Amino acid sequence: MKIAMIGTGYVGLVSGVCLSDFGHEVVCVDKDPRKIDMLLRGEVPIFEPGLDQLMAKNVAAGRLSFTQDLAAALDGADAVFIAVGTPTRRGDGHADLTYVTAAAEEIARTMTHYTVVVTKSTVPVGTNQMVADTIRRVRPDAEFDVASNPEFLREGAAIDDFMRPDRIVVGVTSDRARAVMGEIYRPLFLREFPILYTxxxxxxxxxxxxxxxxxxxxxxxxxxxxxxxxxxxxxxxxxxxxxxxxxxxxxxxxxxxxxxxxxxxxxxxxxxxxxxxxxxxxxxxxxxxxxxxxxxxxxxxxxxxxxxxxxxxxxxxxxxxxxxxxxxxxxxxxxxxxxxxxxxxxxxxxxxxxxxxxxxxxxxxxxxxxxxxxxxxxxxxxxxxxxxxxxxxxxxxxxxxxxxxxxxxxxxxxxxxxxxxxxxxxxxxxxxxx
CATH class of the missing domain: 3.40.50.720 (NAD(P)-binding Rossmann-like Domain)
Structure with missing residues (x-):
């Protein structure tokens, strides 16, 4: 499958690299030109044991690439993951969803075919519905489903956590989205790691x-x-x-x-x-x-x-x-x-x-x-x-x-x-x- 990953921070980069190692074609997208330049040079902007070698392996295999161009990343993509930051909002303790909303709006303006929009970022209850509403507001004719796929990665052991998870949690609202998510995580399903659909x-x-x-x-x-x-x-x-x-x-x-x-x-x-x-x-x-x-x-x-x-x-x-x-x-x-x-x-x-x-x-x-x-x-x-x-x-x-x-x-x-x-x-x- 072809996957676009928005965000090359800790969650986005680890997830993108590991999904490419499953055999998927993954394009990681980031607006920060410094990060993309580093990644194109084969340099990892975060420290996570083993990530540099796994990234180099999948880049060499042609399954993993990096770009600032979301339209190019979404071209032919079956799913697009939102893996942007949700820091604590100053003053009230809420998660700041500014980057999530911006990603949803840009996806809406860019998508050209049915796509599953997957929220990987940690977001409060109701955010995925907000993502769906945002896309429909910007593009009423868009054909898509929204899925929630929270991460459970421990820094310092993230690759092992992704490859050998205690569970994969997938929130979906349609059989079509469930089928796409099932195909994305098929390598883990075949190894009998539990997938919880909710x-x-x-x-x-x-x-x-x-x-x-x-x-x-x-x-x-x-x-x-x-x-x-x-x-x-x-x-x-x-x-x-x-x-x-x-x-x-x-x-x-x-x-x-x-x-x-x-x-x-x-x-x-x-x-x-x-x-x-x-x-x-x-x-x-x-x-x-x-x-x-x-x-x-x-x-x-x-x-x-x-x-x-x-x-x-x-x-x-x-x-x-x-x-x-x-x-x-x-x-x-x-x-x-x-x-x-x-x-x-x-x-x-x-x-x-x-x-x-x-x-x-x-x-x-x-x-x-x-x-x-x-x-x-x-x-x-x-x-x-x-x-x-x-x-x-x-x-x-x-x-x-x-x-x-x-x-x-x-x-x-x-x-x-x-x-x-x-x-x-x-x-x-x-x-x-x-």
Missing amino acids: DLETAELIKYAANAFLATKITFINEIAQLCERVGANIKEVSRGMGLDGRIGNKFLHAGPGYGGSCFPKDTKALARMGQDHAVPMQIVETVIKVNDEVKRRMIDKVVDLCEGSVNGKTVAVLGVTFKPNTDDMRDAPALTIVPALVGAGAKVRVVDPQGKAEGEALLPGVHWADDAYKAAHNADCVVILTEWNEFRALDLAKLARKMTVARMADLRNIYNQADAAKAGFIAYTSVGR
Whole structure:
């Protein structure tokens, strides 16, 4: 099948590359000439493990191409995916649908034959109907169907998630659209990955409900971690004891500095707003948002307390600033709350991150970027682990301690433990929930 993918951000590019690997002819469209130029040169504008090789493979096979010309991409296309950003709208928490609406209008003006318009972006309930209404308003004679196909990709593991999904959710309103979507995902159906067909509204809400539930698990375990610190319990053992229960599972039960990234913050806010708009308050979700913000601020207090009540004039080495490892994504990362607070309190902050510098330089003014953890720790008064990159999981702690003026560690990802830190020469160590 021929597919047009509007948007070459994280979701659009990963989805387009993977669909081309299924054997479809995919044309990725973006209005940003810089992105298209990069892609035409074989360069990937985002960091996702394995994406560059998979993209090169399918470009070489003639199944994947890139353009700014939507008309050319839609020529002969069976489906067009909308995979544009839906950031939180300033002031009210709603998802900003400006880019979705613009894409729908441009599709309407450009399409020449029956096409399934697939919303891949995360959008509030009712958006797909709005897309249909927009197309009909611009082109009353257009022949099309709208489908909802939310993504469930984890940054850092997106290719595997697309190729081996827990499920594929498809909201449709006609048998014709269902047949097109079934053909698009036929390679996964043949391998017996479950495809759940629903109405449009159910598909839209599944995405928000799933993300809000996972954000709730993270926030719950972070609250339990705070209680562990007060009563002398160990959060890692509590998490393991909970996770062994098959009804709960062990994923998303790792205490830390709070959730961030491109999905959980904006999706929880959007779901809370949807509840308010429909007079069904999402009280649990609203509390999750509040508690997650408090968790990030509590991490600042941990670092300050470790430094004997003040970081003013002290050098602090921060290891990791992306919201999770194996991504360059800084969106709503805990570092964006914690690092500026340390700088504002008078700390001299050095930062090291394998992929975060490109975005982080603009987002974290007033910090010095180092090449590795040991350089960051040179003559430092404290080391803070914010992101659990593999290179920070296997540090030579004794070497790290020797580099420092005062060997203190705030291990906000619970990678190490008190005994190992003390043995290596750290005079002070703190973690989360232990």
